[in-house]
Amino acid sequence: MTSPIPNSHDSDFLYSVHQAGRLSPQRPSHSNSEVASVENYGYNRTREGSEEDLFRGINSYRVSGTRGSNHEFKTYLLDGKIEKPWTADKKYKAPRKGNWYILVGLLLALALSAVVNWRIAVGVPNHEYCIVLDDSFSTLDKSIWSHEVQLDGFGNGAFDWTTTDERNAFTDGDGLHIVPTFTTETTHITESQLHNNYLLNLGGKLPNSTKTGDGSCTANKRAQFYADECTRKSNISSHAIINPVRSARLTTQGSKSIQYGRVEVVAKVPKGDWLWPAIWMMPEDSVYGIWPLSGEIDIMESRGNARGYRNGGRETVSSTIHWGTSWKTDNFFRTTNKYKIQRTDYSEGYHTFGLEWSKDYLYTWVDNKLQQVLYVDFKKQDFWSRGHFQDNYENGTQLTNPWYISGNKNAPFDQKFYLILNVAIGSRNGWFQDGVGHKPWVDGKDSAASDFYGARSEWEPSWPEGNDRGLTVKSVKMWQQGACST
Numbered sequence: 001m002t003s004p005i006p007n008s009h010d011s012d013f014l015y016s017v018h019q020a021g022r023l024s025p026q027r028p029s030h031s032n033s034e035v036a037s038v039e040n041y042g043y044n045r046t047r048e049g050s051e052e053d054l055f056r057g058i059n060s061y062r063v064s065g066t067r068g069s070n071h072e073f074k075t076y077l078l079d080g081k082i083e084k085p086w087t088a089d090k091k092y093k094a095p096r097k098g099n100w101y102i103l104v105g106l107l108l109a110l111a112l113s114a115v116v117n118w119r120i121a122v123g124v125p126n127h128e129y130c131i132v133l134d135d136s137f138s139t140l141d142k143s144i145w146s147h148e149v150q151l152d153g154f155g156n157g158a159f160d161w162t163t164t165d166e167r168n169a170f171t172d173g174d175g176l177h178i179v180p181t182f183t184t185e186t187t188h189i190t191e192s193q194l195h196n197n198y199l200l201n202l203g204g205k206l207p208n209s210t211k212t213g214d215g216s217c218t219a220n221k222r223a224q225f226y227a228d229e230c231t232r233k234s235n236i237s238s239h240a241i242i243n244p245v246r247s248a249r250l251t252t253q254g255s256k257s258i259q260y261g262r263v264e265v266v267a268k269v270p271k272g273d274w275l276w277p278a279i280w281m282m283p284e285d286s287v288y289g290i291w292p293l294s295g296e297i298d299i300m301e302s303r304g305n306a307r308g309y310r311n312g313g314r315e316t317v318s319s320t321i322h323w324g325t326s327w328k329t330d331n332f333f334r335t336t337n338k339y340k341i342q343r344t345d346y347s348e349g350y351h352t353f354g355l356e357w358s359k360d361y362l363y364t365w366v367d368n369k370l371q372q373v374l375y376v377d378f379k380k381q382d383f384w385s386r387g388h389f390q391d392n393y394e395n396g397t398q399l400t401n402p403w404y405i406s407g408n409k410n411a412p413f414d415q416k417f418y419l420i421l422n423v424a425i426g427s428r429n430g431w432f433q434d435g436v437g438h439k440p441w442v443d444g445k446d447s448a449a450s451d452f453y454g455a456r457s458e459w460e461p462s463w464p465e466g467n468d469r470g471l472t473v474k475s476v477k478m479w480q481q482g483a484c485s486t
Contacts, residue, residue: 127358130484133256133419136475137176140169144256148249148420149202149218152229155291155327157428158276159449161200161243164216169248178423179470180247180275180463189242195450196236200243203230239447244456249422252478257284257418260481263299263355265421266474269314269346272463274439274452275304276424276431277471279353281417288402288412292330295412296322299364300353301431304469306462307345309437312338315345317353319364319374323383323412325399331387339366339373350474358481359410378410419478423471426452 135144147164148154160180162168167186169178184191189198201213203226217230234242269277281297288294298320305313312318320336356363364373384390384401392399403411426432428443440455441448463469 127481128483129262129479129481131477131479132258132261133252133476133478135477137171137473140171140176144252145250146253146255147218148251149216150229151200151202151217151232151243152219152225153424153427154249155429156424156431157443157448158424158426159243159452160245160247160423160425162249162422163246165246165248168246169250174467174472175474176250176421177467177470177472178248178250178277178421179467180245180270180272180423180425183242183244183246186246194234194242194244194453196234198234198242200232201230203227239450241450241453244449244453245425247423247425249420251282251418251420253282253284253418255418256478257416258357258478258480259414259416260358262357262477262479262481263419264475264477265299265353266350266476267300267353268348268350268472268474269302269317270304270423270468270470271306271314271347272304272469273306273437273459274426274432275463275469276427277302277304278420278422278424280420281355282420283412284416284418287415288406292322292324292327292332293402293412294415295417296320297355297357297362297413297417298322299355300366302346303432304347304462305437311433311436312340313345314347316340317346317366317373321362321374321376321413324387325389325402326394328394329387329389329392329399331383334386335374335376337374339371341366347468350472357413359408359414362410362413378413382409383411419476421471421473421476 133144135141147162147169149162149164151161153159161183165181165186167179167181169176171177183189184194189200199211201211202215202217203213203219204215204221205212213230219226219229223229232240232242234240263281265279267279277300278298279300281299283294283296286294298318300317300319302317303309303311303313307313307315316338318336318338320332322330322332323335324330324332352367354365354369356365356369360377360379362374362376362378363369364375365371366373383403389399389401406412406414408414426441426449428441428448430443432439434442438458440458441451445451
């Protein structure tokens, strides 16, 4: 490359410039008002320059030395005293004041954040607890965990068939896996039978039939919808199909439950469109009536859809408690909240989903107690008042308070609850909102399950192979509030 300085490759020139730039230690410094003139080691520097150079702000100097060489070099550095009239203007200092304001504001924000986090940390009392469950899933302990087997989506209209199949729920070195599989790939049911003229009976003997089911269905035989929960017949004309996906639902009902206490579940959520993982609790005994009169506690729910799904994909988890005088008056919307993770999602690693529950409050969090998802204060008002049920009617009948017999403001959340782990597929209850994210079915249509499965080519590519399409649970811990009994 050609040098922009004339004669810059001349060795005598380079030596003279180098020497001219070295100030003698004994020489006093010059002020900006002095014209630069350096005489060091026999070299002199004198200022020259054309009017054009001066106009362009270029200062020219000639360096002469004892070696008989005269060279000119130019610099854009300014000489002399530089006038700065703007410094006398008071407004000149305004930006500096603004910087101070910003710095003070940031410090105040940090201090306020610290105070808020500290109050959250100390605001939750430190109760005494006794551990009742500590499972790291070296095996699936069937004395603790039981399968719930049904076909009707447990009231949510999900499309999966929950099974006892070890391909849907199993343990390995990573913990417990609940993994969905396709029905045609894990049963003898063919694609044709899935859509037409096949009877799947998981219950007992059906009316007007000589065939008896396999008896694997765990639904209450005396329940109103027992037949729907345990049997399914495909019919191409009515778009009724056999559940196209199989999954699992594990519970501690009858083995481990708590009335107030703590729960911590370390888990990784699944990847895949329309998957619905959940860690939640239901009452051991429906003291106040069928759902939702006796309550429901959802510690963690998510959706397997990718980040950007409008209702919140797998980067978002939510906590909710359900309560109401009937399914029509479920007031969950008053007690629900979401928590969103940044730059990643909950399927990329393990996270701790926690619950702390007492007579005075219910509190859920992710990874640590400062990352609060939902807080419900039971002391302020009872749930009858919270739901504004007074003087309301349903089907022409005035509502009555189903919780008054308890005398507790936190009823129905004053009874024993057990834990549930499951992965559902789809739903017809609004969890996946119609018209959002290219949802291939409409909740209210009879063909919802058929439409969902008919769009398999659209959503199946989002389901990874192996265990990543399932909920992986590394450990579960439950504590009962209070001292351990001897």
